[in-house]
Amino acid sequence: MTIEDLKDFVALYQTRNVSDAAVELLMTQSALSKRIHAMEDELTTKLISTKNKRHLVITESGEVFFRYAETILTQYDLLTQELSEYRELKKGTLHIGSVPVMPQYGLMTKMSQFMADYPQINIRLEELEGVDLLERLQSKQLDLGILRNVQTQLLNKSQFHFIDIDQDELKVVLPANHRLAKQDQISIEDLRDIDVVVLSPGSGIYERIGKLYQQAGFTPNIRFTTTHIETLMGIIENSQRVTFLFQKSAxxxxxxxxxxxxxxxxxxxxxxxxxxxGTLTQAGRRFINYITHASQPIHKS
Known part of the structure; x- marks a missing residue:
């Protein structure tokens, strides 16, 4: 039995008339009747009854067969559509901007697998600071962006799609010999008189920390900013300074x-x-599938 056989039966089921179904299928009544009889012989059951010459009746077995035939045809259409989309992935470049965190979140492995499975698609990855990345997204110079939601909050919700791919906790990072290191948790009040070094404005952390201090009613004593985590760590080492980093980045x-x-x-x-x-390409869709695979469910907003 073939997909064409299933399509023929569905057409007959919907028209309930051999002549009308044959016209729709561009075949003779005789050929359609032979095909239906062949299916009945293969299934060893009657699918239709033609005792009443004026009115074709679908048997109980025919009703069951129709339900399964519809399901199979729907799945077959989805299969052919997906394969067609794969064939249509033409050679090109996917332009992606990301804050510099991809290795820490296991995204480079997924990107490497994507490149292996789609050799015709080249990746142009730019690791950018948050402010630059937002500007490039807003001017549509990037196909996709990977950044934190403290940064994406600045984008117009009606103009972008947002997909959660991971979650992380913002931590206070301090030298092991710091006087606050003995505490299990640290409050903003604990940090009132502590010198702070932090990632530069646009990092998302700078803005989040500023807001925390503002809500507590005082201003952080920010002594140093940089775009590099290793530089931050060097500045706080063997000091009484602190910094703030997301756990996986740190x-x-x-x-x-x-x-x-x-x-x-x-x-x-x-x-x-x-x-x-309205800008996502087939290559972009495929890439999103790789990035979100085995992660939490996709949530669009």
Whole structure:
């Protein structure tokens, strides 16, 4: 039995008339009747009854067969559509901007697999600071962006799609011999008189920390800003300064010289994949599938 056989039966079921179904299928009544009889012989059951010459009757077995035939045809259409989309993925370049966190979140492995499975698609990855990345997204110079939701909040919700791909906790990072290192948790009040070094404006962390201090009613004593985490770690080493990093971003730079502590009220942040509405290509869709595979369910907003 073939897909064409299933289509023929569905057409007959819907018209309830051999002549009308044959016209729709561009075949003779005789050929359609022979095909239906062949299916009945293969299934060893009657699908239709033609005792009443004026009115074709679908048997109970025919009703069951129709339900399964419809399901199979729907799945077959989805299969052919997906294969067609794969064939239509032409050679080109996918332009992606990301804050510099992809290795820490396991995204490079997924990108490498994507490149292996789609050798005709080249990746142009630019690791950018948050402000630059937002500007490039807004001017549609990028196909996709990967950044934190403290940054994506600045984008127009009606013009972009946002997909959560990971979650991380913002931590206080301090030298192991810091006087606050003995505490399990740290409040903003604990940091009132502590010198702070932090990632530069546009990082998302700078803005989040500023807001926390503002809500507490005082201004952070920011002594140093930089775009590089390793530089931050060097500045706080063997000092009474602190910095703030997301846990997964900090992990590659941690040693026994440093510790991380949660805020009294833990602060969580989402890493998001963002793209302008109405611009996503087939290559972009495929890439999103790779990035979100085995992650939490996709949530669009």
């Amino acid at each position: 992990e590659p730079f941690m040693s026994d010289k440093f510790v991380t502590r949660s805020f009294s009220t833990p602060i969580y942040n989402k890493l998001q994949l963002v793209y302008p509405q």
